Amino acid sequence: MSLSEQQVKEIAHLARLSADDGELEQTTAELNNILGLMADLAKIDTEGVSPMAHPLNMSQRLREDEVSEIDQSEAFQAIAPQTGQSHFLVPTVIE
Amino acid sequence: MLHKLTVAELSKGLKNKEFSSVELTKHFLNRINQSDLNAFITVTDDLALNQAKAADAKIANGSAGILTGIPYAHKDIFCTTGVKTSAGSKILDPFISPYDATVSHKLNSADTVMLGKANMDELAMGSSNEKSYYGPVKNPWDKNKVPGGSSGGSAAAVAGRLSPFATGTDTGGSIRQPASLCGITGIKPTYGRVSRYGMIAYASSLDQAGPLTQTAEDAALVMNVMAGFDDKDSTSVDRAVPDYTKNLENSIEGLKIGLPKEFFSEGLDSGVAETVMAAVKEFESMGASVQEMSLPNSAHAIPTYYIVAPCECSSNLSRLDGVRYGYRCEDPKDLEDLYLRSRSEGFGPEVKRRIMIGAYALSAGYYDAYYLKAQKVRHLISEDFKKAFQDVDVIMGPVSPTTAFDLGSFTDSVSMYLADIYTLSLNLAGLPGMSIPAGFSNNMPVGLQLIGNYWSEELLLNAAHQFQGQTDWHAQMPEGV
Numbered sequence: 198m199s200l201s202e203q204q205v206k207e208i209a210h211l212a213r214l215s216a217d218d219g220e221l222e223q224t225t226a227e228l229n230n231i232l233g234l235m236a237d238l239a240k241i242d243t244e245g246v247s248p249m250a251h252p253l254n255m256s257q258r259l260r261e262d263e264v265s266e267i268d269q270s271e272a273f274q275a276i277a278p279q280t281g282q283s284h285f286l287v288p289t290v291i292e
Numbered sequence: 293m294l295h296k297l298t299v300a301e302l303s304k305g306l307k308n309k310e311f312s313s314v315e316l317t318k319h320f321l322n323r324i325n326q327s328d329l330n331a332f333i334t335v336t337d338d339l340a341l342n343q344a345k346a347a348d349a350k351i352a353n354g355s356a357g358i359l360t361g362i363p364y365a366h367k368d369i370f371c372t373t374g375v376k377t378s379a380g381s382k383i384l385d386p387f388i389s390p391y392d393a394t395v396s397h398k399l400n401s402a403d404t405v406m407l408g409k410a411n412m413d414e415l416a417m418g419s420s421n422e423k424s425y426y427g428p429v430k431n432p433w434d435k436n437k438v439p440g441g442s443s444g445g446s447a448a449a450v451a452g453r454l455s456p457f458a459t460g461t462d463t464g465g466s467i468r469q470p471a472s473l474c475g476i477t478g479i480k481p482t483y484g485r486v487s488r489y490g491m492i493a494y495a496s497s498l499d500q501a502g503p504l505t506q507t508a509e510d511a512a513l514v515m516n517v518m519a520g521f522d523d524k525d526s527t528s529v530d531r532a533v534p535d536y537t538k539n540l541e542n543s544i545e546g547l548k549i550g551l552p553k554e555f556f557s558e559g560l561d562s563g564v565a566e567t568v569m570a571a572v573k574e575f576e577s578m579g580a581s582v583q584e585m586s587l588p589n590s591a592h593a594i595p596t597y598y599i600v601a602p603c604e605c606s607s608n609l610s611r612l613d614g615v616r617y618g619y620r621c622e623d624p625k626d627l628e629d630l631y632l633r634s635r636s637e638g639f640g641p642e643v644k645r646r647i648m649i650g651a652y653a654l655s656a657g658y659y660d661a662y663y664l665k666a667q668k669v670r671h672l673i674s675e676d677f678k679k680a681f682q683d684v685d686v687i688m689g690p691v692s693p694t695t696a697f698d699l700g701s702f703t704d705s706v707s708m709y710l711a712d713i714y715t716l717s718l719n720l721a722g723l724p725g726m727s728i729p730a731g732f733s734n735n736m737p738v739g740l741q742l743i744g745n746y747w748s749e750e751l752l753l754n755a756a757h758q759f760q761g762q763t764d765w766h767a768q769m770p771e772g773v
Binding site: 200204205208209211212213214215224227228230231232233234235236237238239241243246247248249250251252253255257258260269272273275276277278279285287288289290 | 386387388390391483484497498523526527529589592594595596598599606610613614615616617618619620624625626627628629630631632633635636639644645647648649650651652655661662664665666667668669670671672674704705706709720721722723
């Protein structure tokens with residue numbers, strides 16, 4: 198299975214990364230080189246093997262629903278690129 | 293001379309008032325400032341001296357702990373309040389954390405002295421420390437060679453005696469491989485042993501933090517502080533933490549060592565193989581028994597890891613988008629442009645490759661063939677270990693197929709991925725592992741890897757400490773140190 202330049206463009210978009218035409222050929226080659234490593238996976242017999250998502254096979258802990266954090270929004274917003282009126286600002290989305 | 297002492301020796305010296313923490317701290321800061329290893333991204337002179345003064349006050353009034361006043365290098369992946377935490381990436385270059393990682397908090401509570409933040413491969417992705425936005429780190433044994441990665445700055449700082457110990461993280465070998473390549477001791481604990489809270493996530497089901505030190509005894513002392521349950525980390529395990537120094541002196545008579553034949557096959561440098569086997573012989577002479585064994589699926593660790601880790605990272609790193617913290621591009625024309633350019637300008641090429649591989653492997657139509665398949669193979673790899681530990685106590689082998697390679701010698705990602713062959717499988721299983729100095733090949737250090745069953749850090753440290761009582765590889769230092 199090998200990726201086309203068009204597929205790489207689509208993946209880049211999914212990942213919100215740019216895929217400039219100048220670099221596309223090289224990026225495609227590099228990704229295909231990496232995917233070449235994965236080809237052997239298909240040959241491994243995993244019939245009846247359950248997927249392992251996590252090393253400790255644990256379930257999520259539950260706790261009482263009580264307030265555990267204090268409001269630190271000012272400290273968190275102080276490090277943001279742009280804020281205003283207690284919000285994180287981005288370019289206008291809706292006119 | 294102070295810089296040559298171990299943490300255990302420094303701790304005694306401080307307590308006996310042979311020197312103060314301020315003197316010690318100044319000595320190390322001086323060494324860092326004169327060093328050309330590029331082991332640090334940020335040096336925290338003022339903070340360190342303030343912490344040293346506070347530590348000296350505690351020593352004076354008799355309330356000092358074992359690590360009080362001991363300086364260390366903190367991998368730049370752990371959040372530190374008020375100090376830049378870049379994770380070696382341009383995208384986090386502007387990030388000054390508003391909170392402490394649990395590991396940072398624990399080290400602060402133990403009155404240690406942070407000398408600075410150690411250099412690393414960008415967002416912990418790399419095996420050479422050449423992928424840092426802040427430039428490569430040099431190996432103190434040969435400055436034309438890499439220190440390994442991703443905890444390359446941490447390993448170089450300890451090996452170059454710029455710091456008595458350092459913190460590291462290990463997702464696929466990032467503590468053990470640089471420890472091996474720099475001739476020091478490093479331990480990656482069982483997954484869930486050390487809190488991941490405030491440790492910038494790469495692959496959350498694999499990441500685990502641990503110390504890099506000169507000796508196993510020092511590693512035990514630092515583990516005593518780093519380990520423990522944390523309710524801020526949903527994958528932290530609520531299990532009592534032993535005193536890791538308690539069993540160091542136990543005899544290893546009768547210890548059953550397994551040598552997986554897959555770790556000694558094609559691709560292993562003959563000098564590394566000889567050095568590792570000589571170390572295993574040393575264990576035998578100390579009363580351990582050695583048997584050959586098999587981890588039949590271990591070769592599959594490379595494709596499995598390089599699917600699982602990129603999938604987790606493509607998901608994890610979506611949070612770095614130029615909105616709430618970190619780097620934002622100039623004059624974004626709309627929201628899409630803000631995301632796209634902030635990320636494209638902020639991430640380096642290797643990180644982008646892994647994000648894209650992950651995004652692809654998780655995408656509709658490919659999920660089953662890649663991610664789900666890799667998770668099943670992960671299960672097989674884990675089962676191999678489960679079977680192996682029915683017959684042996686510790687698995688031993690090389691950490692890395694070669695000694696440290698020349699800076700710039702790998703031009704493509706895949707050939708560097710292949711060098712992770714001996715370290716990846718235990719992260720996939722969640723097991724603890726160590727690298728300890730085992731000797732030299734072509735004048736460069738070789739590490740011996742010790743792999744234990746879940747929660748067997750005490751046994752690993754005990755075996756390593758006994759080995760270090762019989763050998764002096766761990767006490768060797770690069771020329772000029």
